[in-house]
Amino acid sequence: MPALLIKNGRVIDPASGRDGIADVWIEDGVIRGVGANLSATGAEVFDASELIVTPGFIDMHVHLREPGFEHAETIETGSRAAAAGGFTSICPMPNTAPINDNATVTSYIAEKARRHAIVNVFPIGAITKGSKGEELAEIGSMRQAGAVAISDDGRPVMNARVMRRAMEFARSFGIPVIDHCEDLHLSAGGDMHEGLESVRLGLRGIPGCSEDVMVARDILLAELTGARYHVAHISSSHAVDMVAFAKSRGLRVTAEATPHHLALADGDMRPYDSNYKMKPPLRSARDVCAVVEGVVRGAIDAIATDHAPHPGSEKMQEFEQCPFGIIGLETALGVALERLVHSGKIGLPRMVELFTTGPARILGLDRGTLAAGASADVTIFSPDRAWTYDVNKSFSKSRNSPYDGYAFRGGPVATVVAGEIVWRC
Amino acid sequence: MPLGSSGNGLLGIGLLGIENLKREAIQAILDRARDFQFRGDNTFRKLDLLRGKMVVNLFFEASTRTRTSFEIAARRLGADAVSITAQASSVSKGESLVDTLNTLAAMHPDAIIMRHAASGAPHFLQRHLETPIINAGDGTHEHPTQALLDARTILDRGKVLENLRVAIIGDIAHSRVARSNLYLLSRYGAQIVLCGPASLLPRELERIAPGVILTTSMDEAIRDADVIMMLRVQLERQHEAAFPANEYFQFYGLRLEHLRLAKPDVIVMHPGPINRGREISSEVADSQRSVILNQVENGIAIRMAVLEQVLVGPRENAGVAH
Numbered sequence: 153m154p155a156l157l158i159k160n161g162r163v164i165d166p167a168s169g170r171d172g173i174a175d176v177w178i179e180d181g182v183i184r185g186v187g188a189n190l191s192a193t194g195a196e197v198f199d200a201s202e203l204i205v206t207p208g209f210i211d212m213h214v215h216l217r218e219p220g221f222e223h224a225e226t227i228e229t230g231s232r233a234a235a236a237g238g239f240t241s242i243c244p245m246p247n248t249a250p251i252n253d254n255a256t257v258t259s260y261i262a263e264k265a266r267r268h269a270i271v272n273v274f275p276i277g278a279i280t281k282g283s284k285g286e287e288l289a290e291i292g293s294m295r296q297a298g299a300v301a302i303s304d305d306g307r308p309v310m311n312a313r314v315m316r317r318a319m320e321f322a323r324s325f326g327i328p329v330i331d332h333c334e335d336l337h338l339s340a341g342g343d344m345h346e347g348l349e350s351v352r353l354g355l356r357g358i359p360g361c362s363e364d365v366m367v368a369r370d371i372l373l374a375e376l377t378g379a380r381y382h383v384a385h386i387s388s389s390h391a392v393d394m395v396a397f398a399k400s401r402g403l404r405v406t407a408e409a410t411p412h413h414l415a416l417a418d419g420d421m422r423p424y425d426s427n428y429k430m431k432p433p434l435r436s437a438r439d440v441c442a443v444v445e446g447v448v449r450g451a452i453d454a455i456a457t458d459h460a461p462h463p464g465s466e467k468m469q470e471f472e473q474c475p476f477g478i479i480g481l482e483t484a485l486g487v488a489l490e491r492l493v494h495s496g497k498i499g500l501p502r503m504v505e506l507f508t509t510g511p512a513r514i515l516g517l518d519r520g521t522l523a524a525g526a527s528a529d530v531t532i533f534s535p536d537r538a539w540t541y542d543v544n545k546s547f548s549k550s551r552n553s554p555y556d557g558y559a560f561r562g563g564p565v566a567t568v569v570a571g572e573i574v575w576r577c
Numbered sequence: 578m579p580l581g582s583s584g585n586g587l588l589g590i591g592l593l594g595i596e597n598l599k600r601e602a603i604q605a606i607l608d609r610a611r612d613f614q615f616r617g618d619n620t621f622r623k624l625d626l627l628r629g630k631m632v633v634n635l636f637f638e639a640s641t642r643t644r645t646s647f648e649i650a651a652r653r654l655g656a657d658a659v660s661i662t663a664q665a666s667s668v669s670k671g672e673s674l675v676d677t678l679n680t681l682a683a684m685h686p687d688a689i690i691m692r693h694a695a696s697g698a699p700h701f702l703q704r705h706l707e708t709p710i711i712n713a714g715d716g717t718h719e720h721p722t723q724a725l726l727d728a729r730t731i732l733d734r735g736k737v738l739e740n741l742r743v744a745i746i747g748d749i750a751h752s753r754v755a756r757s758n759l760y761l762l763s764r765y766g767a768q769i770v771l772c773g774p775a776s777l778l779p780r781e782l783e784r785i786a787p788g789v790i791l792t793t794s795m796d797e798a799i800r801d802a803d804v805i806m807m808l809r810v811q812l813e814r815q816h817e818a819a820f821p822a823n824e825y826f827q828f829y830g831l832r833l834e835h836l837r838l839a840k841p842d843v844i845v846m847h848p849g850p851i852n853r854g855r856e857i858s859s860e861v862a863d864s865q866r867s868v869i870l871n872q873v874e875n876g877i878a879i880r881m882a883v884l885e886q887v888l889v890g891p892r893e894n895a896g897v898a899h
Contacts, residue, residue, distance in 0.1 A: 348781040352596075354696035354718030354753060357779075424697030468675055468705075470695035472716075 155179040155192040156571060161200025161532065165207060166505040167521035176205055178528040181571040186522050198573070200532055203565055204500065207520045208240025208529025209507040211481065213305070213330075213384060213408060213456035216242075216273075218264065219257070220249025225461035225549045227261065230481070231269035232547035233459070235575035237481040238507075238564035240529035241272040241519055242459075245305040246283065253278035253289035258297035270574040271567070272529065274300040274517065279318045279329065285309045288318060295325045300515045303330035305384060306431075308366055310336055312373065319379035328380035328406070328514060331370050333391065334431065338362035343472050345433040349418040355471065358433050360388040367391040371398045374405055382514055383407040385458050387432040389442030396451035406514045408456040409443050411480055411487035416440070416554065426467045426474035427554040430460065447506065448497050454510035457484045461550030479548050483541055485533055486560030493535065494561060500535065507531075530568035539563050539577075588890040591688065591709030592883055593699055594719035595760040603725070603761060605891055606882045610729050613653075613878040627656035630888050633686040634660040635678075636713070637693040642849060642873060643713050643722075647690050650880035656687075656888070674698065675705055682708045687888050691715075696753075709887050717751045723848055724757035726879040730872050731804055734844055738765035742840075744798040745769060746829060747808030747856055750777045750819075754808060754848045756785075763788050772798035773808075773829060776819035795829055802839040806846045807831050807857050825855065832858045836866060844868045 158176040163186055165171075175190040176183065184192075211234060217225035227244070234242045244261065246252030252261060258275050265273035277294035281287045283304040291302055302322055308331060309315040315331070322329045339362040344350050346357025367383055371394055374381035383395055386407045398405035412430065417437040421428040428434060446452040460477025467474050488506070492498045512520030519529060543556035566576040587602070595603070632651045636644050644660060651658035661681075672680075674693075681689060688709045691699050696716030703710050714720040728738060743762055749755050749771050759769045763786035770790045771782055783791050792798050799805060810825060836843060845857075845867045853859045861867060885892060 348784050351750075351779045351781045352756075352785055354716050354756065424701045465673070468673070470674055470693070470698045470701060472695050 153181070153571060155195035156198065156568070156573070157190060157192055157195045158198045158200050158205055158530065158532065161203045161205035163205045163522065164501050164504045165522040166501055166509045167207065168523060170522070171501055176522060176530060178530070178568070178571045181528050183522050183524055183526045183528050185524050198532070198566065202534065204533050204535060206504045206531050207508045207522050208567070208569065209238045209485070209531045210241040210511040210517065210520055211239045211457050211459070211484070212243045212454060212511040212515060214242045214244055214459040214481065215247065215461065215477070216244040217461055218248060219260065223549070224463050226268070227264045227273060228268035229547060229549045230459070230461070231265070231271045231273065232575070233479070233481040234271045235567045235569070236547050236564065237483070238485050238531040238533055238567055239271060239481060240531060240567060240569045241274060241517070243274045243276050243300060243515065245276050245303060246278040247306045251278050251283050252276070252294070253281050253283065255290060255293035255297040258294045258299050262298045271569050272519070274298065274515065276301045276303050276305070276330065278302065279304045279309055280314060283307050285311055285314060288314070288321060291318070291321050292325055295327060299327070300517065301328045301330050301382070303332065303384065305330065305332045308332050308334045308336065312369055315370065316373050316377060319373055319377040319381065323377060323379040326516065328382045330382045330384050331366065332384050333363045333366035333370065335362045335365050338365070342433070343429065344421070345418040345435045347418055347436055349421065353423060358431070360390065360435060360439065363388045363432055364390040364394070367394050371395070371403065371405055374398065374403050375401070378404070380404040385410050385413060385432055385456070386446070386452060387413045387435050387439060387443060389439050392442050392446035392451050396446070396449060399451065406453040407446070407451065408454040408511070409447060409452045410456060410458045411484045411491070412478065412554070413440065413443050414447070414491045415487050424471045425554070426469070426471055427478060427552050429471065429474055429476055430458070430478050431476040444491065444497055447492060453506070453514060455484065455488055455506040456511065457481055461548050462552050463549070464551055467552045477552070479546065479550055479553050481548070482546055483553065483555045483558070483560070486541070486563045487555070489535060489562040490560065528568060528571040531564065532566040532568070533562065533564045535562045537563060537565070586890065587883070587886040589709055589887070591703065591711050591887055592721050593703065593710065593712045595721045595724050595757045596719065598721070600764045603728070603764060606725055606879065606886060607729055607732065609882040609885065609891070610725070610875065610878040613881040615874060615878070623653055623655060625655040626885055626892070627651065627654040627888055630656040630687045632656055632658050632688045632690055632884065633681055634658060635681065635689055635691045636660070637663040637691070638714070640692055640714070642876065643692065646873070646876040647713060647880050650877050650884055653877070654881055654884060656884065674702065678702050678706055682706055688884070711883060711887060714753055716753065718753050719757045720753040721757050722876070722880055722883055723754050724761040725883070726872055726875040727758055727806070727846060728761055729875045729879055730846065730868050731844070733871065733875070734868065736803060738762060738767055741767040741803045742801055743767055743769050743804040743806060744772060744802040745806045745808065746772045746795065746798055746831065748777045748810055749773045749782065749808070750779055752808050758806065759786055759789055770798045770802070774820040795835065796838055799835050799838045802843055804844055804846060805831065805839060809848065809850065809852060810856050830854070830856055830858060831861050833860050833864070836861070846872060849873065
């Protein structure tokens with residue numbers, strides 16, 4: 153593979169604190185150097201003038217549906233959607249069929265990814281067998297097979313004693329426990345956030361409290377066990393406050409927010425349109441502000457999409473029948489730019505952290521850096537380019553996005569994985 | 578996209594709810610329904626205002642009075658009416674809602690009258706279907722023709738909707754009747770007192786429309802009321818025991834002694850079917866103050882007016898004879 157020179161871009165590398173116009177020299181799949189006026193014989197040159205060049209984005213929360221639900225997504229199609237969204241690494245959650253609760257499934261996913269994925273895939277293993285919340289999964293051997301974290305995502309671990317044991321065990325393997333925080337008794341039957349909108353639409357509510365009580369419980373367990381604990385898709389103002397509180401006590405507690413929870417409130421829903429149905433649900437406008445503020449204050453460490461493909465046949469039903477979840481890989485950067493950067497809430501370097509060093513630190517990945525010798529994963533994006541999302545042109549197999557037809561300002565331009573341009577717009 | 582029909586006209590659009598209906602549109606239906614009321618002449622003649630029109634009654638949820646009422650309304654106006662219940666249709670064979678509706682739409686009915694247990698089912702379908710849909714009750718969301726017939730019944734008693742005090746009592750959270758009624762009454766500036774066990778009375782309702790007040794006290798709700806609307810305790814919509822069932826009648830069942838707190842000319846309404854001894858005592862249900870059967874009767878007149886508006890548009894007294 154010839155060398156690649158990415159010239160004249162604004163290089164933002166939070167890991168080193170670099171922020172300025174520079175060239176990035178890539179050869180043999182690794183970063184050779186970042187600096188002014190670099191040259192390399194026979195290198196392919198990518199002109200990144202007016203563009204931002206950063207370490208490859210990491211999405212620590214996706215659903216690739218393989219094995220088991222290949223009609224909705226595959227490791228290959230999901231990885232293509234990721235590349236088109238500027239992501240060079242993605243972490244699939246274990247709620248496949250079979251559930252990724254043992255090393256065989258972990259290895260299967262890793263092997264499928266090695267052959268068919270165009271970005272890096274770091275699987276997340278289940279906390280409990282079958283994600284049933286009862287008996288611990290084979291955490292150690294999944295770790296050895298490549299799992300970077302454990303989670304029963306889609307379901308919480310309702311039994312606090314099981315969660316305690318999971319945290320203790322995960323700690324000994326140096327991996328974080330990621331919880332989908334939802335008290336199933338409080339949320340039972342709910343289809344959207346509980347509030348004026350749910351009452352108005354006659355839909356059953358999922359109270360913010362159902363998230364809060366689990367975040368509170370988990371933080372106490374994290375203190376008890378000393379584990380690394382991560383809150384998936386944080387969406388309520390109280391949960392954000394509690395994570396900030398845990399951090400102030402020096403606990404190893406982190407959190408991610410999805411683009412949609414940074415941008416959309418329950419009142420923004422098109423009535424009974426299942427492209428606005430997900431868990432946690434779109435919450436109140438107050439909660440959305442709190443999540444944005446959580447990013448600004450540093451309570452939230454990463455942006456993760458919770459990319460959840462569902463085929464049209466499942467989403468084209470009565471609202472209460474439709475499954476939860478929306479796709480998000482291709483629109484994440486556009487939404488983050490609009491809600492966080494163009495709105496003046498944070499600067500570009502902080503946003504890049506949320507996509508790179510943030511998730512890399514949580515998962516202990518040797519990614520998210522442009523340091524010499526690092527794997528040459530690079531994201532190139534425009535902060536200003538006007539473009540409109542057409543979900544029917546998505547690389548994902550599914551079409552369940554609330555952003556179809558949405559006009560964005562700024563988005564991905566090219567994605568480089570291990571030195572190879574795997575996607576360009 | 579609006580939840581109900583936009584503007585004043587229902588022609589070709591249908592009727593999904595009261596929430597987005599303008600007052601003029603409501604008034605037009607209420608006024609026109611008077612022309613269709615039964616006047617004691619038992620040789621009620623069939624009209625031909627909707628001759629050549631075909632409506633499909635599609636009921637995914639059990640209903641006797643609403644379905645029959647729509648059927649009679651359509652036939653009295655000269656339309657052909659076909660009724661399909663979910664059990665008898667291909668729904669029981671696993672066909673999706675969209676496929677069922679597309680199949681029916683391909684037979685080119687002029688309107689589909691639909692009841693469904695899922696809130697928003699007709700709204701979802703309206704986005705994928707050209708045929709006008711009349712909502713005959715969607716889940717726990719709206720039941721627009723019920724609110725219209727209730728308003729017609731109140732007006733028939735010589736009351737004016739403005740400044741009326743209306744107590745709606747029962748399982749508010751799960752009631753589509755309560756929602757449609759409060760939107761309608763709020764349009765006219767009425768005061769609406771919603772009352773029920775706290776677990777069935779979401780606090781957010783206070784902000785749902787102007788003029789809405791909440792209370793968990795039956796006495797407070799009924800004091801000075803012009804109208805008392807009792808709701809059926811919908812056990813089939815209870816996903817949990819939200820209140821101790823055995824105590825319900827004691828605290829939220831309407832009994833004769835309650836009526837003394839209300840205005841002397843108070844009327845008692847109920848969308849039916851009533852559960853005697855659960856939310857209303859037999860003495861009240863059968864009393865002079867009860868207008869429950871008038872409601873049923875007005876159901877036909879209101880649905881005739883709605884069908885006419887949806888299928889041919891507003892008419893002024895045209896072709897009505899008794």
